[in-house]
Amino acid sequence: MSDNPTYDKWLPISEKARLKGIARLSDSELTLHTCFRFVCLFNNGGLDGYGYNTDAQERAATACSLRRIGADACAHLLDRANSLLDTYVPLGAADTWEQFLAVADPQNELDEIHESLSREIESEDLHSKVDELAARLDSST
Numbered sequence: 001m002s003d004n005p006t007y008d009k010w011l012p013i014s015e016k017a018r019l020k021g022i023a024r025l026s027d028s029e030l031t032l033h034t035c036f037r038f039v040c041l042f043n044n045g046g047l048d049g050y051g052y053n054t055d056a057q058e059r060a061a062t063a064c065s066l067r068r069i070g071a072d073a074c075a076h077l078l079d080r081a082n083s084l085l086d087t088y089v090p091l092g093a094a095d096t097w098e099q100f101l102a103v104a105d106p107q108n109e110l111d112e113i114h115e116s117l118s119r120e121i122e123s124e125d126l127h128s129k130v131d132e133l134a135a136r137l138d139s140s141t
Helices: 005-020 027-052 056-068 072-085 097-104 109-123 126-136
Strands: none
Touching: 005 027, 005 126, 027 056, 027 072, 027 097, 027 109, 027 126, 056 072, 072 109, 109 126
């Protein structure tokens, strides 16, 4: 056990997602998994870190999960970011993250979305919402 009860609830759910895929999670597990992972990835690498370490399925699920916990402004901004991050880039056209961004986001819209998301995460008190969600989760998950 760590000193973070939200992490302790998330960790076995994360392992289940890794082994079986996020489609096998219950709605409450999916919501905690995607919201907590979003907060962690965003805190550690910003929108670039989030985009680099997730796929289109997880990104779509995360936006839905944010809406489920009442973080509508964050979800809307994430939808905007996802539309750029989900851009098809032909194999070989982008071998690095920077090359991918040059193709997917030539106007650097992700920078503005990142700044707006930073403000909304604070404004919507996303960290507390995720902690509250973890506290409500049934201990059997």
